[in-house]
Amino acid sequence: MTQDEARSYLNYLLTLGLRREEAFGPLAIAFLREQDLTALGIAxxxxxxxxxxxxxxxAAEPKRYSLKLELLQKARQLLSTTRFFDPELDKDLEHDIQKTTAELAIYNDAMKSSRNASIDRHTLIVETDLPDYFLDLAQKRAGAYYQNKYRLTKEAKTAQHFGGTPxxxxxxxxxxxxxxxxxxAPFMAVRTNGFHMMLxxxxxxxxxxxxxxxxxxxxxxxxxxxSYPLRYEMGKLCSYHDGQVYxxxxxxxxxxxxxxxxIKDAEFPSQSIPTSGDVPPEYAYPLAVLEHTGSLGPFIQVSCNFKVWFDASKVAVLIQGAPDLYEYGFQGGAGLMTRSYASDKVPTYAEAQSQPWQEGLSFNFVNLHLTLSPGTDTGVIPHSTPIFTVFPILSKQSYKFDRLASS
Structure with a gap:
């Protein structure tokens, strides 16, 4: 930018400011940050x-006051170099800085108070064939997925600081x-604060x-x-179990x-999955999951053999389709696990009490229940895309909603 261009742009910005145009703030802060105004001849x-x-x-929001404080401090430093330096104006700026600092401190204290309280952390124990994948790698993939998808540009971040004008x-x-x-923040929190299930x-x-x-x-x-499982043989659909033709x-x-x-995730431990015959390693795990895939009414149930143990007197486990699942043409079932899985056989429940660490804990399985969205004929979920989200929540007996007492 030349000096003439800088002068012209400054006049344009000041005109926007006088008109209280909404675009003034973002454009002005970009000009202040990205250009050396002194070198460009701006007095x-x-x-x-x-x-x-x-x-x-x-915007009159305390979360924006870090920027406001930065600008006020810069303005006070500049004031002493201007022709209209005035002790009273300097004092006013000092007061504005003190006021903004105090208001920012109030805001920061309020935001920290809920996080500093001591908490009794609950532990959920996971049984799965692939703990390193589901507990570590999949969570890393989910974080990268949401950050890459929703990351704000520098310009969009700047625009957040301004508002209030017509x-x-x-x-x-x-x-x-x-x-x-x-x-x-809530939009991102529901995506980044959960535990993510993917394939x-x-x-x-x-x-x-x-x-x-x-x-x-x-x-x-x-x-x-x-629902009923089928297979296709000799040009006919037949029972998956006994081959009866329908x-x-x-x-x-x-x-x-x-x-x-x-398998398409290069870091997935394909070699650790047992294979039979001449099945290539990259197909062993998908075929194992496919073999145990079932159906429940209109939903396809994908089982990852992911078992969660939790203290049902304190927490419940909410499982639901990932927030962005609809973009791929799917709907996900949602469920709240408040106790042990109730449809297994007696040996399973006997085994559930065989170890000391299991005492007082309930267990249940996190399965992926998927169906196509209405009006959709085909949906594809790419690998390493969050499919379901798991949220531990307070059990119902641990909280209640109450009305504010009238004074």
């Missing part, structure tokens, strides 16, 4: 005026673009048999209230074709 008085106008455009219809002015999912291979569910993924395919007749058309709307790809 200290002009820099001071621009900085003060920028502080006045910052809005005009300027949808193409990117300096005003700040209403992004990644800027909403190291692609998963496809379709209402048509076309183009299945390469590891293998299962077929289910699945509708509300009833007169079901391949375009029956209740059919679901489930297929998996080979």
């Amino acid at each position: 200290p008085e002009e820099q001071f005026s621009l900085i003060i106008a920028t502080t006045q455009a910052i 809005k005009r219809f300027e949808p193409d002015n990117e300096a005003l673009h700040k209403e992004f999912p990644g800027a909403c 190291p291979f692609d998963l496809k569910i379709s209402r048509r048999p076309d183009d299945p993924l390469d590891a293998g395919i299962r077929i289910f007749y699945a509708k509300m209230g009833y 007169d079901i058309a391949l375009d029956d709307p209740n059919l679901l074709f489930v297929s998996f790809s080979g």
